[in-house]
Amino acid sequence: MQQTEFLDVVLPFKDKMFRLAKRLLTSREEAEDATQEILMKLWSKNKVMGNYKNVEAYAMTMTKNFCLDRLKSKQASNLKLVHSNYQDENVSLQSEIEVNDSLSWVEKIIAELPEQQKMVLQLRDVEQYEFEEIADLLDMKPTAIRVALSRARKTVREKLVQKHNYGIG
Amino acid sequence: MELDRIEKLLEKYLEATTTVPEEEILRDYFSNEDIPVHLRAYAPMFQYFSKAKEERFTKQLELKRKKRYMQWISIAAVAVLVFGIYFGNAYRDQKEQEKAEYAYKETKRALSLLAANFERGTEKVAYLKEFEATKEKIYNKN
Structure with a gap:
């Protein structure tokens, strides 16, 4: 799969991944980083991606697992999530x-x-x-x-x- | 009539038994301005869902592997470390050998000096023996 082809495949649901990540991680930056990282992982698996019947479902599950892992490690290291950016785009x-x-x-x-x-x-x-x-x-x-x-x-x-x-x- | 239907849908909605199209009806309904007072508390909820769906992932996607650099750097660092330890040890061994050789040479020199002086000592003792022998001869004659 070529890069452009890959981008066409993920384009319809990358926003959904991002929104799920943001729902779980709360912060916009963290959700962006997470989405980026998951898409990279997905891209590194692009050779086998044709085998998955539903790439979207697969990507969403990855997002969920990734974010839950991140939350877990965050709790372990006693870091609190910053609940500061409920409102983004227009800085309050x-x-x-x-x-x-x-x-x-x-x-x-x-x-x-x-x-x-x-x-x-x-x-x-x-x-x-x-x-x-x-x-x-x-x-x-x-x-x-x-x-x-x-x-x-x-x-x-x-x-x-x-x-x-x-x-x- | 319409209100009646909305109220029923809301009830179903809270029990999570509505279908996706039914929920769409609710979202549509609450996006309007005129909502009876007793239902007004629901409005932010459905409005929020619609708004939340508009959020986009705007970051530029980079599929190039940045991370690999770190990997290579760490491999290089480990290699340097291993070389350093290996050659460092070899260097230390060499130094030690040089020191040992020096000590050996010094000891040898000191010993040969000692030996030379001993030799001289024995020579003198030989004279002494000569004296003794002569003395014996004289005694024996008398």
């Missing part, structure tokens, strides 16, 4: 106002979910994968995915309702 001048912004609230709430729920929510509600695909990616049973997803959605809803009520009162 008034971070206090941003915290009040309801969309960044959602991001914050999701960031507090357990990893598995984060991933399920990301893959379903942001990327709109089918349950079977998610089951394949995360190596989970579809019923377990349903449970995790339902929990995640309810938690986000509850916290938003709380916030909403405070906002009014």
